[in-house]
Amino acid sequence: MDKHKISAMSEEKRTALLTAAMAEFAQNGYKKTSTDTIISRAGMSKGLLFYYFGTKKDLYIYLYEYANRVVMKEYNEKIDYESKDIFARLRSMILLKFKLIEAFPAVLDFISSAYFEKDSAVVEAISQDSKKLYQEASGKLLEGIDLSLFKPGIDHKIAIQIILFTIKGYSEAQASSEKKTKDYSSQINHYIYEIDEYITALKAAFYREDRV
Amino acid sequence: MDKHKISAMSEEKRTALLTAAMAEFAQNGYKKTSTDTIISRAGMSKGLLFYYFGTKKDLYIYLYEYANRVVMKEYNEKIDYESKDIFARLRSMILLKFKLIEAFPAVLDFISSAYFEKDSAVVEAISQDSKKLYQEASGKLLEGIDLSLFKPGIDHKIAIQIILFTIKGYSEAQASSEKKTKDYSSQINHYIYEIDEYITALKAAFYREDRV
DNA sequence: ACCCTGTTGACTGGTCTGGTCAACGAAAGG
DNA sequence: CCTTTCGTTGACCAGACCAGTCAACAGGGT
Numbered sequence: 089m090d091k092h093k094i095s096a097m098s099e100e101k102r103t104a105l106l107t108a109a110m111a112e113f114a115q116n117g118y119k120k121t122s123t124d125t126i127i128s129r130a131g132m133s134k135g136l137l138f139y140y141f142g143t144k145k146d147l148y149i150y151l152y153e154y155a156n157r158v159v160m161k162e163y164n165e166k167i168d169y170e171s172k173d174i175f176a177r178l179r180s181m182i183l184l185k186f187k188l189i190e191a192f193p194a195v196l197d198f199i200s201s202a203y204f205e206k207d208s209a210v211v212e213a214i215s216q217d218s219k220k221l222y223q224e225a226s227g228k229l230l231e232g233i234d235l236s237l238f239k240p241g242i243d244h245k246i247a248i249q250i251i252l253f254t255i256k257g258y259s260e261a262q263a264s265s266e267k268k269t270k271d272y273s274s275q276i277n278h279y280i281y282e283i284d285e286y287i288t289a290l291k292a293a294f295y296r297e298d299r300v
Numbered sequence: 301m302d303k304h305k306i307s308a309m310s311e312e313k314r315t316a317l318l319t320a321a322m323a324e325f326a327q328n329g330y331k332k333t334s335t336d337t338i339i340s341r342a343g344m345s346k347g348l349l350f351y352y353f354g355t356k357k358d359l360y361i362y363l364y365e366y367a368n369r370v371v372m373k374e375y376n377e378k379i380d381y382e383s384k385d386i387f388a389r390l391r392s393m394i395l396l397k398f399k400l401i402e403a404f405p406a407v408l409d410f411i412s413s414a415y416f417e418k419d420s421a422v423v424e425a426i427s428q429d430s431k432k433l434y435q436e437a438s439g440k441l442l443e444g445i446d447l448s449l450f451k452p453g454i455d456h457k458i459a460i461q462i463i464l465f466t467i468k469g470y471s472e473a474q475a476s477s478e479k480k481t482k483d484y485s486s487q488i489n490h491y492i493y494e495i496d497e498y499i500t501a502l503k504a505a506f507y508r509e510d511r512v
Numbered sequence: 513a514c515c516c517t518g519t520t521g522a523c524t525g526g527t528c529t530g531g532t533c534a535a536c537g538a539a540a541g542g
Numbered sequence: 543c544c545t546t547t548c549g550t551t552g553a554c555c556a557g558a559c560c561a562g563t564c565a566a567c568a569g570g571g572t
Binding site: 116120242243246247249250252253254256257258285286289290292293294 | 328332454455458459461462464465466468469470497498501502504505506
């Protein structure tokens with residue numbers, strides 16, 4: 089039996105499957121994720137998964153390429169590297185992250201889990217460019233930022249770490265308290281408001297007074 | 301067959317078993333952890349595990365009580381709540397954490413994983429006091445701290461969150477880059493040095509100049 | 513009537529798991 | 543030196559679980 093065109097699936101079923109599969113793989117890794125769990129979560133029959141995707145491995149690789157394509161596309165379109173202000177850059181990354189989670193809830197979790205995937209059945213298929221996105225993102229974030237905005241006498245390395253830890257800490261705290269509210273999009277405004285509170289406080293702490 | 305006295309085990313074997321089991325349970329949760337993995341990691345035979353512990357569930361519960369006992373003991377002995385300075389309190393908690401990890405590498409990971417354990421075979425046995433330690437620790441940490449040490453005009457809630465996020469972020473970054481160096485104890489001094497750098501920077505950012 | 517496409521879930525062979533047990537080596541005690 | 547006891551082993555078992563298959567079928571198009 090050949091592999092069938094995945095694009096021929098109905099939109100609903102495809103996204104249900106992809107979303108369920110990404111969430112499961114992200115949570116349990118390749119080996120420990122069962123196709124039974126995926127299909128029951130996606131609400132479809134077992135045969136259909138294999139009808140379209142062939143094998144579990146094929147599904148994983150498809151997901152990996154899909155996730156990278158989606159994230160790369162958004163990333164290249166939306167991130168603004170014009171500004172040399174680290175807060176402006178971070179803010180635009182966070183906004184992007186919210187958009188991505190809204191559209192593809194598990195895509196970021198899946199990508200970062202793939203980064204640590206160590207099952208031999210699957211590593212060679214993803215290892216080539218596995219680290220590209222991550223390294224590009226974290227490398228570029230700090231490239232060429234304007235350190236003269238900081239108060240004199242401040243240890244830039246430490247200050248930047250504190251800024252990054254704060255953003256990461258808030259993101260995680262916010263993600264783990266996920267309520268099942270339908271309108272994530274309405275909550276986003278609240279999250280952005282809180283993020284701005286942190287940014288204001290961090291600017292007051294580390295930026296020269298005339299640049300806050 | 302009755303359960304045998306665990307304390308009759310040789311010290312070496314017991315700690316090898318407990319350490320291996322805590323690490324595995326912490327990583328995979330109750331259900332997905334296999335006794336085969338535990339024994340091979342601990343370097344002993346399968347029969348022995350069941351000879352001493354009876355069942356997998358009994359092992360888990362024993363571990364849970366053991367871990368709580370160990371942590372509670374250190375916690376009650378060593379944490380200093382005299383000081384009203386949040387940095388002094390945090391610092392003493394971090395030092396305690398280092399000590400605990402040195403003595404029982406996986407004990408903290410295990411406890412926090414038990415906090416999220418949801419397998420029905422085991423939840424009722426741990427749910428009663430599962431949250432005690434965690435809530436006590438995070439509640440007491442902020443109880444009665446001296447807010448007058450902060451710069452006037454600072455949003456205390458935000459500032460404290462930034463402080464906590466920073467400490468947590470550094471701890472995690474440090475834990476995930478664990479090298480297999482034998483002498484963790486010699487690295488601890490380095491970690492403390494870095495933590496103090498962060499504390500200095502955070503004090504400069506948020507405390508009144510006359511209190512830094 | 514006959515295909516074709518999409519869909520189902522019972523089924524299979526193989527692997528993995530918690531738990532058992534007959535056997536064994538060494539030490540203890542007589 | 544024999545026997546009992548204790549700690550220890552790993553092959554083994556019955557059941558669960560798993561990726562992948564397949565016969566059957568629904569329904570639309572021709």
